[in-house]
Amino acid sequence: MKKVELVSTFIEYDSIKELCEQDQDLMHKAIEIRKRAYAPYSKFKVGAAILLEDGTIVQGSNQENAAYPSGLCAERTAIFYANAIHPDKKILKIAITAASDLKTTNQPIPPCGACRQSILEYETKQDTPIEMFFMGEEGVVRYSPSLINILPFHFDKDSL
Numbered sequence: 001m002k003k004v005e006l007v008s009t010f011i012e013y014d015s016i017k018e019l020c021e022q023d024q025d026l027m028h029k030a031i032e033i034r035k036r037a038y039a040p041y042s043k044f045k046v047g048a049a050i051l052l053e054d055g056t057i058v059q060g061s062n063q064e065n066a067a068y069p070s071g072l073c074a075e076r077t078a079i080f081y082a083n084a085i086h087p088d089k090k091i092l093k094i095a096i097t098a099a100s101d102l103k104t105t106n107q108p109i110p111p112c113g114a115c116r117q118s119i120l121e122y123e124t125k126q127d128t129p130i131e132m133f134f135m136g137e138e139g140v141v142r143y144s145p146s147l148i149n150i151l152p153f154h155f156d157k158d159s160l
Helices: 021-034 074-085 113-126
Strands: 011-013 044-052 057-061 091-100 131-135 141-144
Touching (some): 021 044, 021 057, 057 074, 074 091
Antiparallel strands (some): 044 091, 131 141
């Protein structure tokens, strides 16, 4: 028997203003699309903006449904759309922001497990990391250099 320790490392920025101009712009695109999320049931709105290697930005917001499992998170909406429209372009970065109509979200909100698995698929497909920025409605922005950093035990094509 042996003990195995895995460590995830993040960079935290006190606010969006500390990001470089390109990353600020990407997060502002996520905020913009978050405001158009369809979340009449949870009142929890999420926006995602993806930067492709050619500078294209693809946005997505969560889309709820009265039959809860039928909805789709912002991250998957954006990443599936990016791959459908630009299947041969690498994804460089994704910015994610979440806000609730019921309270202020001032802590970074990471992607859910299903979204982490979906983002991992594209990180594996392109064989390069996808940088991630995530935040609540305001406050701290957390940065991860790759999806693998937040999903160290993962299931991918090599598992099949």
